[in-house]
Every structure is written in structure tokens, then in C-alpha cells.
Amino acid sequence: MAAKTLYDKLWDAHIVRTNEDGTALLYIDRQLVHEVTSPQAFEGLRQAGRKLWRIDANLATADHNVPTTDRSKGIADAVSRLQVETLDQNCRDFGITEFDMADPRQGIVHVVGPEQGATLPGMTVVCGDSHTSTHGAFGALAFGIGTSEVEHALATQCLIQKKSRNMRVRVDGELGPGVTAKDVVLAIIGKIGTAGGNGCAIEFAGSAIMSLSVEGRMTVCNMAIEAGARAGMVAVDVKTIEYFRGRPYAPKAALWDQAAQAWRALHSDVDASFDVEVSLNAADIKPQVSWGTSPEMVVAVDGRVPDPAKEGDTVKRGSYEAALQYMGLAANTPIRDIRLDKIFIGSCTNSRIEDLRAAAVVVKGKKVANTIKLAMVVPGSGLVKTQAEKEGLDKVFKDAGFEWREPGCSMCLAMNADRLEPGERCASTSNRNFEGRQGAGGRTHLVSPAMAAAAAIAGHFVDVREL
Amino acid sequence: MKKFEKLTGLVVPLDRANVDTDAIIPKQYLKSIKRTGFGPTLFDAWRYLDPGEPGMDHGQRRLNPDFILNQPRYQGAQILLARDNFGCGSSREHAPWALDDYGFRVIVAPSYADIFYNNSFKNGLLPIVLDRDTVDRLFLECAKTPGYKLTVDLATQAVITPSGASFAFDVDAFRKHCLLNGLDDIGLTLQCVTEIKAYEARRRKEAPWLFVN
């Protein structure tokens, strides 16, 4: 039998039928649902008089619009409130389990799924959200879909898909101290560009990737979409399997053993071939800071804002100039001289317990610089928050002057009340630095949790390796 | 779904690479629970000088005269000429909904982000890929020809310029079939009920833990 990649294996195991044009009807094991991309799908089902194919394959939570401050008074913004209430109502009407705003398990859908064991190795996982690629960290095939596909998966438990090309990004060697999963993925995107993975499913491999914790691998896969790939994935190893032991939705007893046995085969065959291969040397990766309005506009913390005049490609030069204009930065400015107004530690990229621990280590016993208007920590889920509080991390942050918030997407995309004002500059652990992403006119610099924490203390970027 | 067969439409050039979905339709409008009404806020931050919020009367807002879509010669455009990696970013289907609601039926670009590409077809919007040189040529022709129109014929898979030059494009047979006939995929998939059930029965044996909860 021909050698297969991990992606080939996952794909083949989910084919319901192959169509003449090479597309396949693919079976979906899990759909995660949130309030923003689902209302029109439920409305479509109602209009067509269709039912859900498999109710228990769905799990819902509200995350994008929820307030991160006191929730006892509900959501102040009427439009946001209606959207969240619409999700509650749709879940009740269709029988879907939902972790609503008052549920201690509520949180960002991509944090909640794995935390519950609702995402498992070997599954196909979809959600109406591009960062569904996160779940690939566990050897699953996970990808974001649009609302029409949300409706399609609800009604049929299947999606019509075209197979992507196989791409492998290897990172080998040892990561230096202070260099995290976030820096790895930013360095990858800096190298291959935001369209580098278009049309591909990326397997992240190599000793540096496998040395990451599963949460670190989630950070890497989370941003596969920022490299243009709908899906990112990492092979299953012992760490993956152990991560799921005892989680609420994970199999138990004999089924657990059977599942764990099957999961061990979820890796690319040694002689499998990839359509595209890229490799990076872990030792070359430094802490990264994005300077522009696309995640590929990134440099090492000891670097400088690039000079568009030195860019040969005219389309690129134009986009560099536009980015500098928007970001209010001059060419050649040392990254360390960039002063911040706000700090955001959170989002499905970096809001899990390990992220909060990494930031807390930097913050402990120090104070947020008085030039910083707001520094906030938004845990990824209610359970992450509880765990952090058990470890006293909330106190570390609060003592330093950070705000400690309720779980949700928050200032990652500013659909709720958390946002940047025009011209404000933020060090953010999220995944997108697009224009207006964190608020109209807001300026986002993507960094790791440790780098964001260090910037909060100094008031400008600093190299965490020198702390 | 809306059918697409053939169209001759006015072209507007958007000369910018990596146009992301936040730029196409900013997040404050994603709070809507409807599928329609996104046209007035397409490219909101570029199109208007004042910040936009849901519920505003967008007809009263200050237009940015420099933004290409606002220029008189491009009013009524149905074809958007764009650059590489158009539609990158989020999975929001609000992006094709907004383009459609504005009046676009076709986009021509050298490449698209995968999810956006896929979402477009589901909404009767045809994303055409032409190579970079051809797209460059169309940008040049469009700039110097007021009222520049292209003809797009899905059946023959061709883009035809006013001078008669014709460029072939690729499209998956299934997507083409759905678009030409305005077919809804869900209905088509539900014709495969037996196959889906057979798959589930087999999977339940192979991987029973996937069916526990």
C-alpha cells in the first residue's frame, strides 16, 4: 500500500463517497457551534423544514460577543445580546448542548472543544470559524467553514470537500530559552507568507514541534489559517493521548484503550511524500513581533521595522507602505522602541493555562508601566480561569495592575465592548493584526504571552531572553 | 441559490493584495442574525470617512472620495478585479453576502483564500482565477478605458475583454453544475442518505468511541 501522510489517513477514513469531479462527501465527527456564524444556518434549516442529522455530534458555546466584565447584568449591547440569545434559542429548539454565558465551562470554542474532549484525535472537526485549524494539534482533521457549510453539516453530518495538497513544515532542533510556540508559528508565517499554505493542509513536524506541549501545538495549528492553510495538524504522540485521559467527552474504560490504540497510528508514514516541504531551524528562531497589518509582516524582537524602499516587488512595496501608514510607524524603527498603549493576553491562540503561567512568570512582583492605559488577561474558558485562580495567577496579574476578566474572544476581534480606540497600539497574543481588527484604527502587534507581559511592564517591547 | 450563466458587467479594480475579510465586512456587522443587508457596509472602513456601526443610516455617512468603489465611473460595477489572496482571514460568509448584496456577481483575481473561495460559490458569486500577467493586463486596460466591461461565460469558462480577447478559467465540474442550475448542495447531499448511513454503520464498528456523545 502506498505510504500516506497523516492528512491522507484522516481524509480517507472519512470518505462517504467520491464524486466524479474528484471532490468527496466527507463525514464530520464533530461540529462546534458559536453565535456569530450559526443564526443564518439554523434559519435555513427552519425554512427548509430540515432536522439535524446527528444532534449529539454538535456542541455550542457563546464566545465572540460575551462581555468579559461582570455578567450578572447580561449583555448591554442590544445587537450582541440578540445574537447570543438567538444561539441559546436555537440550541434549545434543536436539542444541541450549549455552554451558555452562565455555564462554568463556557469559553472560546477552540479552547472548550479540546478541554472537554469533544475534540479527539482522528476526528473531522468543523466550526464556522477559521481558527478551527487549532484542533488539528491532536491529529484531527479540523477546518473552518462558512455558514452555508455549517447548515450543510447540521443537516447531513457531511460536507462536500476537495482534497487539499499535502504540505509539511518541519522545525528541527532545539528552541532557545524564551522562544515559544507563538514565535515558531510567527516565524513560519514570516517565511512562507500568508498565502504560503493556500490550497494545502499543513502538517507541522520535526523535533521542535514534537517537543512542544499539546497546548503549544494548538497555538501553532491555530495560526495555520494565517499561513493560508485551512487545516494544520500535528501527529499523535504519547502527550496527545495523555492529554485526553479523563476528559468529560473522552471515551472511558475499554473504549478508551481501543481509541488510544487506534490513535497511535495517526502520523504520516515515514516514506510518505508531500507536495510542498518547508523547513526551519529551531535555533534560528527568536521572539517575534509583528509590525504591520498582516501576520506575515513580522520580525524578530531585536530587528527593525522594514524599509519599503528596499522592497523590489511593487505590489509588496505598496502594501508595506500602506501598513506603515496605518500602523503609524517609521521605516527602520527598532522594534524595542515601539511604545504600547494596551496589552491583551487572550484569544484562542494564547489563552490556555500554560499561556497564563508563562505570562505570570514575567509579571510576578512587577508593575505594569504607568504609560500603559489598560493591560488585560482574558482566560480562554471558565475552566482555565478557575485553574489559574487555584494557582494564584489572578493575584499575580491583579497585583501588577492587569485586569482579570471573564472568558471569551474579547479584544481579539472586539465584537464585545473590549476594543482599541483609533490610533491605540496594542501588544496582543491573538492571531490577526488586520486593520481595525481590535477596533477601528487600532494598531495590533502580535506576540507571545511572555513578550506581551514583558511589554506591559516596560511600556515598550523588550526581548524576553534578556529578562 | 442564485443561478449564474453569463454576464457582461462593469469592472471595478481594487489594486491591493491580501484583502482580508475584516476589510470586506468589519466585525461589528457580524452581529446581524440575517443573511442580507450587508451591501451598504461592504469595505466599510475604506468606503466611509466616519466609523460605522450597525443600525446607522449608511446613506447619510460621509463617503471617502478616494476609495475606488465611490468613484462615479465605477457605479453599478458587477465584477471586482482584485489581487492575490483575496478574502484571506476569517471564515465569515458575511464577506460573500456583502459582495453579493452590493451587486457583485464575479471576482477576478490571481488567487483567493480557500474558505472565501468556497463560500463564494455557495452564494452565487463566481470567483475566477486568472494568472497574474492576465490580471495585470486587465488592471491596465480597466484603468485606461472608462466603462470597461468584461463578459464572463460560465458554460464555456471564458472571460472576454471588450477587444475580444478571451481567457479560459478553471472551475470544478460540481461547483459549475450547481451554479449554472442554482442548486442547493444540502438537497443534493440528502440524496446520498443510504451512503451516509452505510458509512456511519461501518464507522460505529471501527471507531465506536466516536458515537458515544
Ligand code: SF4
Ligand atoms: S479568540 Fe479571536 S480568533 Fe479565536 S475564535 Fe475568538 S475571535 Fe476568532
